[in-house]
Amino acid sequence: MISTNVKNIVFDDISLAFDSPIFISLSTEFKANSFNILVGQSGSGKSSILKLILGLLTPQSGNIFISDVNLNADSINLLRNSMSWIPNSDLKFPNLLISTFLTNLAIDFNLFEKNLLKFRLNTEILSKNFSEISSGEKQRFFISVADYFDRDYLVCDEISSSLDAENKDIVIEFLKNSNKTIICATHDNDLISIADNIYRIENKGIIYGL
Numbered sequence: 001m002i003s004t005n006v007k008n009i010v011f012d013d014i015s016l017a018f019d020s021p022i023f024i025s026l027s028t029e030f031k032a033n034s035f036n037i038l039v040g041q042s043g044s045g046k047s048s049i050l051k052l053i054l055g056l057l058t059p060q061s062g063n064i065f066i067s068d069v070n071l072n073a074d075s076i077n078l079l080r081n082s083m084s085w086i087p088n089s090d091l092k093f094p095n096l097l098i099s100t101f102l103t104n105l106a107i108d109f110n111l112f113e114k115n116l117l118k119f120r121l122n123t124e125i126l127s128k129n130f131s132e133i134s135s136g137e138k139q140r141f142f143i144s145v146a147d148y149f150d151r152d153y154l155v156c157d158e159i160s161s162s163l164d165a166e167n168k169d170i171v172i173e174f175l176k177n178s179n180k181t182i183i184c185a186t187h188d189n190d191l192i193s194i195a196d197n198i199y200r201i202e203n204k205g206i207i208y209g210l
Contacts, residue, residue: 006152006181007067008032009053014062021204022048028206030183031197035175038185039192040201046185050155053183054085084146086156089135099126107148115144119170135162143171154182160191
């Protein structure tokens with residue numbers, strides 16, 4: 001895990017395209033140890049930025065540096081071990097028991113209980129299948145997993161989209177009190193209002209600030 005001197009995430013001249021260009025020569029920095037928000041219209045590329053950071057997408061050109069380490073095939077496992085990912089609640093999961101998922105991650109169930117309780121979940125969820133829990137429970141579960149691992153970088157996609165007001169307040173307090181480097185794509189004005197840095201995606205690039 002990278003923890004001794006966490007630094008910015010740097011995009012250097014990144015170009016990404018699918019059927020058409022998503023980003024053209026994008027260069028920006030996401031500030032370390034702060035809450036960084038990505039905003040923009042649906043389809044503008046917010047989730048693509050997150051997937052580039054996670055190494056789930058590879059740019060056609062340019063480089064990404066995470067704490068001064070170039071993200072590539074040689075460094076991807078090291079860098080992923082310094083990240084937690086909280087996916088969008090719309091992400092589809094296979095017919096998988098939550099307990100099996102946690103076992104595959106080598107999570108200690110007894111230690112994990114306090115993380116569940118912190119986000120108003122109880123241990124009964126461990127015996128359920130992902131298909132048996134609500135979207136809001138799924139979001140809080142993955143936040144609990146991220147809290148358990150306590151890694152340097154937190155990458156999240158619409159972290160509050162399925163939460164009611166009470167549960168969202170708990171998550172907002174978690175984010176406000178975190179010393180992690182957080183990159184979060186969202187449309188939620190409550191989250192935008194507490195961000196340290198806001199990045200707007202438009203015209204196949206990023207504009208820092210609103």
